[in-house]
Amino acid sequence: MVKVLAILYSGGEFAKQQPRLLGTVENKLGIADWLKEHGHELVVSDDKEGPNSDFQKHIKDAEILITTPFHPGYLSREVMDTAKNLKLCVTAGVGSDHIDLNAANERKITVAEVSGSNVVSVAEHVLMTILNLVRNFVPAHDQITRGEFGGWNVAAAARDTYDLENKVVGTIGAGRIGYRVLQRLVPFDCKELLYYDYAPLPEEVAKKVGARRVEDLKEFLGQCDVVTINCPLHEGTRNLINKETLQYFKKGAWVVNTARGAIVNAQDMADAVKSGHISGYGGDVSFPQPMAKDHPWRTMFNPNGGGNAMTPHVSGTSIDAQIRYANGTKDIIRRYFEGEAQEPQNLIVEGGQYASKAYGQR
Numbered sequence: 001m002v003k004v005l006a007i008l009y010s011g012g013e014f015a016k017q018q019p020r021l022l023g024t025v026e027n028k029l030g031i032a033d034w035l036k037e038h039g040h041e042l043v044v045s046d047d048k049e050g051p052n053s054d055f056q057k058h059i060k061d062a063e064i065l066i067t068t069p070f071h072p073g074y075l076s077r078e079v080m081d082t083a084k085n086l087k088l089c090v091t092a093g094v095g096s097d098h099i100d101l102n103a104a105n106e107r108k109i110t111v112a113e114v115s116g117s118n119v120v121s122v123a124e125h126v127l128m129t130i131l132n133l134v135r136n137f138v139p140a141h142d143q144i145t146r147g148e149f150g151g152w153n154v155a156a157a158a159r160d161t162y163d164l165e166n167k168v169v170g171t172i173g174a175g176r177i178g179y180r181v182l183q184r185l186v187p188f189d190c191k192e193l194l195y196y197d198y199a200p201l202p203e204e205v206a207k208k209v210g211a212r213r214v215e216d217l218k219e220f221l222g223q224c225d226v227v228t229i230n231c232p233l234h235e236g237t238r239n240l241i242n243k244e245t246l247q248y249f250k251k252g253a254w255v256v257n258t259a260r261g262a263i264v265n266a267q268d269m270a271d272a273v274k275s276g277h278i279s280g281y282g283g284d285v286s287f288p289q290p291m292a293k294d295h296p297w298r299t300m301f302n303p304n305g306g307g308n309a310m311t312p313h314v315s316g317t318s319i320d321a322q323i324r325y326a327n328g329t330k331d332i333i334r335r336y337f338e339g340e341a342q343e344p345q346n347l348i349v350e351g352g353q354y355a356s357k358a359y360g361q362r
């Protein structure tokens with residue numbers, strides 16, 4: 001019998017109303033019966049912070065840990081020290097930065113994620129958020145439903161409304177999501193599409209979307225009207241956008257980050273939006289998660305009262321995505337039980353080494 005611990009987000013009444021909310025504590029990724037039939041033990045909880053949490057209590061003898069980026073169980077080196085039986089960590093989704101990957105390597109713990117499972121979902125959310133900011137959607141919508149500016153004031157909304165056409169848009173990271181964002185931008189007739197990534201796209205692939213690589217971050221940021229962040233969080237991207245690098249942005253640029261909150265310095269970005277240096281910021285990730293009640297991005301508005309397109313971490317957990325990452329999680333665990341090799345693209349670290357090239361240049 002194998003003990004499997006899953007830390008997921010709570011769905012409450014919504015999980016009952018919508019059984020396809022598979023990523024919830026209640027619906028257990030659809031794998032509870034299957035694990036039971038095979039005689040394994042499954043513990044599922046959303047209680048993840050502190051030494052008395054279910055996470056820290058049950059990790060001590062679990063062999064498989066399932067976590068989700070949407071409600072991350074932070075598996076630090078210290079917590080990993082208590083996890084004497086742990087062999088496999090499965091991220092139900094994409095992005096395993098909530099696990100100390102170097103510590104996992106030292107202990108030869110395998111970390112796998114369901115690569116590709118929600119990349120279209122995120123790319124669609126990125127496009128929506130870019131348009132939302134550039135076209136000043138939220139303040140305009142607030143006029144209609146909340147009666148702002150007397151309930152109908154075209155000028156108040158239009159003063160900050162632009163077209164995406166003829167703007168320069170750049171992605172930090174041109175992997176699965178970054179490239180799909182570029183593909184979806186093509187019909188908008190932007191002035192230029194740029195990318196910043198240490199892994200260059202194959203020439204033909206870049207040509208298909210008309211994207212140009214800029215190797216220097218300062219030069220890249222200085223050319224973009226819109227910057228979208230689509231790289232993993234690791235040592236090389238933590239706090240990448242901060243007070244210093246914000247100076248390189250064009251005045252009035254828009255920023256969309258659905259990658260990870262900790263890539264952007266929260267207070268520095270809030271200051272830049274409040275001053276109007278950055279016209280708007282949107283995305284769905286923060287550090288830590290759930291977002292603190294007093295997190296600066298909750299009260300971050302530009303001088304005209306707009307420029308905030310934040311949502312809770314929802315982009316990669318559409319109902320369509322949940323089916324894919326639930327099936328992928330099951331497949332990774334099945335392979336583990338049956339001694340079958342994992343799909344190479346799903347492996348982040350294995351056997352004491354990084355299997356993925358996306359978590360930093362080494």
Ligand code: NAI
Pocket residue numbers: 093094095096116118119122172173174175176177178196197198199230231232233236237258259260284285313314315316317357358359360
């Ligand atoms: P991917 O592995 O296909 O692509 C990542 C790209 O980032 C690679 O091309 C890599 O070379 C590049 N990169 C790494 N470090 C970089 C750096 N320092 N500067 C520039 N580029 C760098 O990953 P994918 O599927 O595109 O996902 C990217 C990230 O998006 C995930 O790691 C995760 O953090 C986040 N994500 C967020 C979701 C959400 O719901 N908000 C859902 C899925 C992923």
